[in-house]
Amino acid sequence: MARQLSRRKFVVYSLAASTLTVAAPLGCDPSTAEGIEPTAADRRRPSDVLVTGTDEEMLVLEVTAANKVVVRLPRVEVGQGVTTAVAMMIAEELDARLVDVDIPLAEARTKGNQYTGGSNSVSSLYGPARQLAATARAKLVTAAARRWHVPARSLRTRDTRVIAPDGRSATFGSLTASAARIHRPSVSSRPKPASRHRVIGRPTTRIDARDIVTGKATYAGDLTVAGAKPTVVARPPTLGGTVVSVDDRAARAMPGVHAVVKVAGGVAVVADSFHHAFKARDALRITWAPGPLASLSDAAIRSRLRAAVPRLGTAPRGSAQTEGEFEFAFVSHAPMEVLTAVADVRPGRAEIWFSSQTPMDARDSIAAAVGLPTSKVRVHVMRGGGSFGRRLNYDAAIEAALISKAARRPVKLMWSRADDIRHGRMRPASHHRIRASHARGRVVAFAHSMASVSEAYPESGATAQGGVTPAVARAANPLPSDSGLYNFGRLSGNSGSVELAIPLGAWRSVDSGTMRTAEEIVVDEVARSLGRDPVAFRRTTLRNKSVKAVLDKVATTGHWGRPLPAGQAQGVAVHEEYGSCVACLVEVNATDPKNPRVTRAVVAADVGTAVNPRGLEAQLMGTVIDGISTVLQAGLHIDRGTVRESSYADFHYARQRHAPLHFEVHLIPSRREPGGAGELGVPAAAGAVANAYARATGTKPRRFPLTF
């Protein structure tokens, strides 16, 4: 029944259904889709209908009779704009109106690639999504041709309709039932060439923008499902502290309190409202045992990290050295929407609603935690109010499931902001030792050794901590940069780690956010010691033409070298990753060195095809604010095993007054397949801010954030 419709890379299957329903496999890597064996779904007979709930590893497109194009997306929307980008790909190839395309988030599956991370969503979906829609279009056109008895090639598609030369037209919805029975389309199922793109590449407003500005966008905490009751957890003062004893009599006697249950992280209160839950939480009398880090503070962590940095090898004979040691503090992810999960755990089944980048892993872990087979656990993926890597882990979902099980009722668990900042997760602190060796005006060797904190699991193990994804494991044990961004002769490096029981997580741009930042500071210092201009020096030593092009773009459009008053300066940095590259130029006013302001930021990026330039610009804008925040002002202190910060009052993520007054983005036109872009800008922005600060103040930035 199903057959391979494309001779190209992306296979599309027809799924038997009463409406036109086509599916493209999504492997972990798009290239693995080639030659995939037909699955059970393909062998179904038409009478089996419907694919709902059995999408598995497919990207499934359905044209409904109501003229909607529905694609259940195995990714999460956390603000990065993936739903808009995918809707644009679909609208492009189907010639559908964007408003007719719906991109609901798929619930957790058991197979396939449902991982949102590593800036790979657009690049992994670009081929399958377009092929899927092109196949559906061919079938709709063929169905119309048969209905009207005209040659299929004479028909056009526009605005979610098929249009005949004589002016007749039919909506896709009116054709979907007959299109479902088309097996051999009479027109090409190939995606359009890029030269004919009218949607892809056009700056487009988010498809959910109106819901957002009217307050209708629904996050986990806004759900009123299953009668779930507001729930909060009293947590220990120290990281990893434990309950010795609890007197909950006063709390239980308070109005509106339904249950008080002990969990691994503390004591949970289930109540009628979050007000009642917080009041009862505060009425608990708990004796806490200190966590494993209760004697540890920042100074000791820093010195252990410094000691864990592997030695740099010997410098080439006769070379001069430019060296630096760099320290980065822990940083909270602090998404605006605190961790929230609705859980309804019953004796034979469980249902969870939360925002997750890793719903398949989450489902397995939740099932194991509550003692159910995975098949009895449903995970509904909600849009997230930001993530920045935080929703790779699913600590709150496991906790909610365990509370629901213990309290024998559905719960809506919310971590308070203080819970979120004081109990993690966070970007690991790290220490870097970098040495550039130069001789006769050239860098002949570049060495970078570093150490970062990695997460230790004292008793409970990774699962109870909320899972460790590959991305997080990578973050815990990073490798020094070996990308060879510059012609720097011999590259070398090594990494060490200090294991501590601190909840860590991959933070937007992961290792590059510290490693490239530190390296770009050293590149500026090398240029200075060689008497070269930072832009000119980079231009002559960068390996990749694309990186040179983005650097040139910011230098030109940002007026590199323009005179500025004392205390103000420009800084520049570049980065290359995810098949993309970026340059950032900023101007800093550090007249008051303790209160610097980035006044201007210019970014240039080459990400291949920019599906939605407007969304891409937004991502780059966000990463500039991340760079400003992490380099200048936002970090976490550890005081005797406790995170000192507890809200945005002391975790100083940038506000409007810290954002550049002037911001501009330049995208390099390209017809390459899309690269990754969501995390791309962080290291370049952070490096540019540090370099501008250095030039404005005549200092050498070494410990971040600088005003901490």
Next chain:
Amino acid sequence: MPSYSFVLNGKPVTVEAPADMPLLWVLRDLLNVTGPKYGCGVGVCRACTSHLDGGEIQPCVVPVADCAGRRVTTIEGLADGDTLHPVQQAWLDCDVAQCGFCQPGQIMAAVALLKKTPRPTDAAIDRIENVCRCGTYSRIREAIKKASADG
């Protein structure tokens, strides 16, 4: 339990709630008005920003008792039917939102600012304290200026 009456988005409502219950939880947990978001509970992040008698408030730190007999406006009450408020429209035109979680509060803060200062300077916009963790500040600034220019 005491009961409090106020006008919510143009309609009279009465709730039974403890006097010290923050308006945010009255709205979200009792009235199912979920546009105002919890982001900190201490009036710092301002994701819940709404209006009380037309002035900006953070409902997470305003007890319901203080709202009795007054007019409460949340993001849900800003548009006139299907016609968006000019600030909402500017937010759409500038594609401000990313994750969107802080944006109801940002919009309500911008509306309050423009009411007091129809032509705000950059310095005035800089005084907006609302956190946007996605870093949409440049577009927020652009949208406020656009709404200001569009009157």
